Amino acid sequence: MQPLLLLTLLLLSVGAYHLGRKRAFAVAGGQIRNLHSLPGFYGFYAALWCGLPALAVLALWAIAQPGILVNWVVAGLPPELQNLPPDRLNLVVNDLKNLVSGNFVSSASDPVMVEAANRYRQLRAIGNAALWVAVLSFAIGGIAYAWRAISPALRARNRVEGIINLFLIASSTVAIFTTIGIVLSVVFESLLFFRQVPVSEFLFGLQWSPQTALRADQVGSSGAFGAAPLFAGTLLISGIAMLVAVPIGLMSALYLSEYATPKFRAFAKPALEILAGIPTVVYGFFAALTVAPLIREIGAAVGLHVASESALAAGLVMGIMIIPFVSSLSDDVINAVPQSMRDGSYALGATKSETITRVLLPAALPGIVGSILLAVSRAIGETMIVVMAAGLSANLTANPLEAVTTVTVQIVTLLTGDQEFDSPKTLAAFALGLVLFAVTLILNIIALRVVRKYREQYE
Amino acid sequence: MSTTAIDTQVALNGALNRNAPLRQSAGVQVTDYENRQTVGKITVDNPKMVCREVNVHYGQKHAIKNVSLDIGANEVIAFIGPSGCGKSTFLRCLNRMNDTIPTARVTGQIKLDDDDIHAKEIDVVQLRARVGMVFQKPNPFPKSIYENVAYGPRIHGMVNTKAELDDLVRESLERAGLIKEVEKRMLEPGTSLSGGQQQRLCIARAIAVNPEVILMDEPCSALDPIATAKIEELIDELRENYTIVIVTHSMQQAARVSQRTAYFHLGDLIEIGDTDQIFTNPRHKLTEDYITGRFG
């Protein structure tokens, strides 16, 4: 990169802006009214002409430069080196680059290499000088072009806005392409995994023990990739969490929006939202050190066996964590139902509870469903609490008092520690990730559907 | 400027002895702008609602000042007056909708038939079933047309079977003059109707619970002349069975639909009387100024 060049270019563009404005004033005879656009737009027009083509040259150079330089240097190497097989040649080139950047390499004493390195440096210096010249001439050429192009009839605003539009589109596509990239890489790795473990076994197999053998004769390391226990565990814990979060969250939303005095609401709503700001690790040790032992003691007191890490403990604490997701959003949507709906209902002689159940909740339903689905996806993706409080043992059970494990926890354990990157154990993490992604996607689609259906009905 | 003790006595006497002469005799013109004592006869022979010395405060703001008037059975009474004078506030006292505003404080006596509506044994829910309300902006619930009308009868347990409910819904829509337009689309959302249709739906919704009094707060302010004419016609028909209180900014509308008119000014009830008399021969200078368009 060329920070100095970039800075120069920036300064030139700023200059171009002022020149463009001045020029616009000049061609308009000092009367802004004569111009198609405001003078600032002519300034931006000139600045863009100055900056963009030059930047494009710079970018092209940054992409092409390493390849070209290497080609030139290699062409100057003695024939016996040039004719090496490609992978050996690569090694030589790597050595050369290390030499250039001043690292210590074994071939430092080889005069051929030293000479090549010198030439590399030389060529690079020439290239950089050429780049300066090219970029600056493009920048100044751009200014000159803009200078000539600026006339009262020039639609500078439309041009500038067109370019800005392009930038906005590009920015929004960054997120989209990143998502697509992540999905593709996950899908690709999952395909590798499914080449070794059949899909049906992965989805429906009841045995999960991802230790693969390093040597074929090792004991107890057959490797089983039936993920059903993980799905069951995730479902169990998320289910418990939702059982806690949905009723409590909804009722507190109703209380806050319909019954509480404004004063109490102003205090209680932020207080509830603080719950969402507590780091999940803190919830994790709260679950592991406080809630889990408590549940175990209570269980012992009534004669139940409770594992020291239980789905119940993790689910309860997770439920508390996601209460604000449900309550805060639901409260917002219930509040957003127009006062005239409440008035209409009260004026017909409805009580508060009738008004809530028959008018407010139906009207707010899309938003409430949305908030619940958000909470569900939060619960499914939550990792820390489960790692600390639910355990690692992949039991297939519906008993909330036993230890279970979840998809996210297993992804963590599969990828921590040194791993070969193509063993089924590692690849299994991607397959699990794919499942998580698919489930979240489906949840979102359902949420959109529900919302749209009720929109049609209610608006 | 509020009513003095003697005037209060007069008002109370009026309530007790309906034929007692009131302070202002007919034909006398009040030219004193500062005079805020009610001009005209506040009583009627056959009252449905009786309001005495009603005061409303919103926090510190005194929005209704010592207002006393009768609302006759099966009459249409119009409340007129400049914006902010307290027409809506007074209207909302009549079915205790002001209860839903935390800052509002209502004092004084309001009777429906012989029941004090503020008495402990009166359930506000039942009161509102007896005194229905239609709002300025149509506010159908986000439910189907059918469900909008069925809402009231359902919550009050007015019907036993689905067939009865169907009949009641149809009958209410018919009386609101809407049935022809919505017969085929009872299950479509109420919000899909036009503004005028929505307002008639709200009227149908209000009469479905078979109230005795219907309060209407500028029911036509969001409607075009044709929809307005329909609703005025409807009000005229509804008068046979209901008592109607209507707030309006349109003098013509008040003249067309009402038998009595009350003029409010900055929280005071300035003048009340037969609609004909108010519009042809107002006695208070403020009333005259308002109806002749000199201000407001």
Ligand SMILES: Nc1ncnc2c1ncn2[C@@H]1O[C@H](COP(=O)(O)OP(=O)(O)OP(=O)(O)O)[C@@H](O)[C@H]1O
């Ligand atoms: N909820 C409220 N809180 C505080 N003040 C209020 C409230 N509602 C009305 N007021 C005040 O009470 C006064 C009477 O208001 P009201 O709505 O009854 O007037 P109105 O005669 O219906 O006017 P309009 O013709 O514009 O509807 C106004 O000064 C208004 O500002």
Ligand SMILES: [Mg+2]
């Ligand atoms: Mg009003």
